[in-house]
Amino acid sequence: MNIKPIRLLTALLLSVLLSLNSYANDNTKKPSIIALSPHIVEMLYDVGAGEQIIGTTAHADYPEQAKNIPRIGNYIRLQIERVIELQPDLIIAWKSGNPSDDLARLEQLGFTIVYSQPHSFQDIATEMRYFAEIAGHKAQGERITAAFEDKLTNIISSYKNKTPIIGFYELWSRPLTTVAQNSWPQQFMDICKVENPFKQVTTPYPQVNIEQVIPMSVQLIIQPRSASQSDLEGFNWPNWQVIPAVANNKIIKPDADGLHRMTLRSLTALQSLCAEVDLIRQ
Structure with a gap:
């Protein structure tokens, strides 16, 4: 029995399956996001998830593309009806910068909410890694965050004495x-x-x-x-x-x-x- 053609066919099928799997991974639907503060919007753009933002709050003006994101409220009040219309997969909220009663209402309505509350430079790194992962951009988030941490270490070292x-x-x-x-x-x-x-x-x-x-x-x-x-x-x-x-x-x-x-x-x-x-x- 000549097994060479069988091996070639097997290799060809494996190659096709790997290609299809790679295509599926590259085209996995990433979550739509409402980002409820300027700093959250900026973080998401930094890790490559800016195009997934479907709503934000007032004063989210960086980078330039962020100015085109629909506004659904400010630090005083959120437009609950607008959030319901947009149906985001994920809401990232600023724990101390958004109205807590509106966030509680959104949780009651079944929306998935994660919180941002950075108090230090290291918190920025931690949150960027997390947001990158849940938004589907883990690799870019790790790369950006590692560079951030290296730069921070160098600055601290330069001025400590x-x-x-x-x-x-x-x-x-x-x-x-x-x-x-x-x-x-x-x-x-x-x-x-x-x-x-x-x-x-x-x-x-x-x-x-x-x-x-x-x-x-x-x-x-x-x-x-x-x-x-x-x-x-x-x-x-x-x-x-x-x-x-x-x-x-x-x-x-x-x-x-x-x-x-x-x-x-x-x-x-x-x-x-x-x-x-x-x-x-x-």
Whole structure:
């Protein structure tokens, strides 16, 4: 019996089956997603799932394509009827940034909801891996996240031995609001070796008055600004020349969107901030 033709036929059938299996895997339907915050939208685009987003909330404006996603609410209220119409396979919600009663209602209606609540750079990495996996983009998510972690490690290493400089972080001008422990921006100050005189305040975002700032001998003022921010004037620092940072014109204005959105861009913002601080330090 000549078994050579049988082997060739078997090999051919196996090749066809593998090709069909590969085609099926490549064309597996990925879940449609409603992403309920700008940072979640940005994360999903970063891991390759941006085209799966069928609804989002106000202010989701990055990347540029995100501006075309239908809006189904904001941080105050979600349009439950619109969510029902869209019938997403998955809802990714911001645990502290979306109305809890609306989320509870959506859960009661049977929608699958997962939550985002990043408090640190490492949380960004953890969430990106998870979102990439549930959205069907595990490989790209792992690649992007690993690069993010490597870059973070390098930045931390570059500045860990720098001489600290006393800085004031102006989160908002009216009323004058800064940051403290457990706030998102505090990790930027820690990594860039900026001593925050208000770090130990128990409220993450305390309101302060200028009389509290003056005695702190602040050497640097960090005043993040955003092009979309209505209050672009900031605090009237030039009136307070008694503060060393003001007298020496050591006021920097980094991009607020990069600093305050918990995404890959925040790491670029960290690197830029540390470089600016280093110039002031020198």
